[in-house]
Amino acid sequence: MKVTVMGIDYNHLLSGKALAEMGNEVTYISNDYKRIDNIKRGYYNADEAMVIKSMNIENSFGFSADIKKSLSTTNMCFISESVSEDSDEQMEHVLNTAKLVGENMSQHMFIIDRSQEAMSRVTQIKETIQEELKRRNTSLTFEVIANPNFLRT
Secondary structure: EOOOOOOOOOHHHHHHHHHHHHHOOEEEEOOOHHHHHHHHHHHOOHHHHHHHOOOOOOOOOOEEEEEHHHHHHEEEEEEEOOOOOOHHHOOOHHHHHHHHHHHHOOOOOOEEEEOOOOOOOOHHHHHHHHHHHHHOOOOOOOOOOOOOOOOOO
């Protein structure tokens, strides 16, 4: 299965690693082109290095800043909060990510919210994505799944 993980923070990397080890093809997405380029060239920060260097090369994973292309080939998209302790900032991050998904998805997709407070966010995530799809005048369908403890390490 093709899976997209929206983000490359430590928790995102760990979740994607576990998904890749289960046999999924994982693409990490970030709109930070420079950071993605550095990762592809082998330049990591300490957290990234700890996870990326432990990934088995046989597992299928990659990094991209091309959100539209990555979402065009995925079946599932994982989103979660930022590393901030501020819950309002975390919610803003999740909804901004949901907006990006709605702006760029091109097929039916399962969106998995693995935020700490996922149950209270599902409706807002659905509304945000649906608003973007409506703006694009498309009838694409999607499901939002709340799974806050999925693949937590």
